[in-house]
Amino acid sequence: xxxLNLTPAVRSGLSISAAVGLYGISIGALGVAAGLSVAQTCxxxxxxxxxxSQFAFVGVIAGGGTGASALAAAxxxxxxxxxxAMQLEAMLRPSARLKPVFAHFTIDxxxxxxxxxxxxDEQKRGFWTAGLGIYLAWNTxxxxxxxxxxxxxxxxxxxxxxxxxxxxxxxxxxxxxxxDPIAIAVVCAAATxxxxxxxxxxxxxxxxxxxAAGVWAVQQRTATQ
Amino acid sequence: xxMWGWVLFACAAAYALKLSGYLLPRSVLDQPFVPSLAGALxxxxxxxxxxxxxxxxxxxxxxxxxxxxxxxxxxALKVKAPYIVVVLVGGLATAAGRWAGLP
Numbered sequence: 001x002x003x004l005n006l007t008p009a010v011r012s013g014l015s016i017s018a019a020v021g022l023y024g025i026s027i028g029a030l031g032v033a034a035g036l037s038v039a040q041t042c043x044x045x046x047x048x049x050x051x052x053s054q055f056a057f058v059g060v061i062a063g064g065g066t067g068a069s070a071l072a073a074a075x076x077x078x079x080x081x082x083x084x085a086m087q088l089e090a091m092l093r094p095s096a097r098l099k100p101v102f103a104h105f106t107i108d109x110x111x112x113x114x115x116x117x118x119x120x121d122e123q124k125r126g127f128w129t130a131g132l133g134i135y136l137a138w139n140t141x142x143x144x145x146x147x148x149x150x151x152x153x154x155x156x157x158x159x160x161x162x163x164x165x166x167x168x169x170x171x172x173x174x175x176x177x178x179x180d181p182i183a184i185a186v187v188c189a190a191a192t193x194x195x196x197x198x199x200x201x202x203x204x205x206x207x208x209x210x211x212a213a214g215v216w217a218v219q220q221r222t223a224t225q
Numbered sequence: 226x227x228m229w230g231w232v233l234f235a236c237a238a239a240y241a242l243k244l245s246g247y248l249l250p251r252s253v254l255d256q257p258f259v260p261s262l263a264g265a266l267x268x269x270x271x272x273x274x275x276x277x278x279x280x281x282x283x284x285x286x287x288x289x290x291x292x293x294x295x296x297x298x299x300x301a302l303k304v305k306a307p308y309i310v311v312v313l314v315g316g317l318a319t320a321a322g323r324w325a326g327l328p
Contacts, residue, residue: 008308011307011308011309012308012309014309015308015309015312016312019312019316036228036232040228040229040232043232043233043236044232044235044236047233047236047240048235048236048239048240049239050239050243053235053239057232057235061228067226067228067230067231067234068231070231070235071231071234071235071238074235074238074239075235075238075239075242078238078239078242078243079242081239081242081243081246082242082243082245082246083246083266083270084243084246084270085242085243085244085245085246085247086246086247086249087246087263087266087267087270088246088247089246089247089249089254090249090254090259090260090263091263093254094247099244099247099248100244102247103240103243103244103247104240104243106243106246108274111270112270112271112274115263115267115270115271116267116271156323157320157323158316158320159290159294159315159316159317159318159319159320159321159322159323160316161278161291161294161319162279162290162291162293162294162295162315162316162318162319162320162322163294163312163313163315163316163319164278165275165278165279165291165294165295165298165315165319166294166295166297166298166301166311166312166314166315166316167311167312167315168271168274168275168278169275169295169298169299169302169311169315170298170302170308170311170312171271172268172271172272172275173299173302175264175267175268175271176268180265181264181265181268184265184268184269184272185268185269185271185272186272188268188269188270188272188273189272189273189275189276191273192272192273192276192277193276193280193286196277196280196281196284196285196286197284197285197286199284200284201277201281201283201284204273204277204281205270205273205274205277208269208270208272208273209266209269209270209273211269212265212266212268212269212270213262213265213266213269215265215269216261216262216265216266219265220258220261
């Protein structure tokens, strides 16, 4: 009988899936509260499947915005997934046939849980455990939230937002040995804080990626001199 | 356009963005510097995700109980706690702050 191999990537993927998946309750509740039907709210989780964009779409509709501005806000927030996809394409090298499938499961957590691993097989396991695990949990809890509405209360009360910060820190931590990665982490953290108030949500992460590439270029030049 | 139209349009746009990154030519990715750059991008993206998940509320920088969660998670990592414990401790410390009446 095949035994489920609980490698570090699988363990962290399952932990993230539980914490983040539960958050689906809030997008479910908010979607219905904004005036979307239960089916439309669930369609967002099934087909868009990128939390930030979903919250943006629903948030604009809830505020009385048009469908066009909801589309624009969601798309702006989804830009970072294109950056993640490039990163995953470089590391995981999916076959042409599987690329459309990889694409759908490309989100913050699957990118983070894949790229935080050092060995190629672990990177793949990391991607799929987080991607599929969150997909299952996120969609289940979106439906629960959409049906139960506001009765569930705010998941922030249970500290799930803090669990998400902890989950990303746990993936970053093992990479912080040596001067170069620490310098990149610090500069990117500072750039993110600086740009949160200046740009729409989701954009500071793209800026941080550009800043990381810049610091990396300087480090390469210094190393070869 | 109906609301269904906008919902499906937005889903298609999100998917197109996700797919675009996978269509980079392999010749670009086979350059010798790519693994090192990918490593740097990973650290930068993770660091940015930590910060934005901890202090952002829309476009505002907000200091609230999530900071307790982050600090508690850092302590757990310092004593080499398993990953699931790090995530749990982060959630519990955040919840504890909120139960204590902090934002």
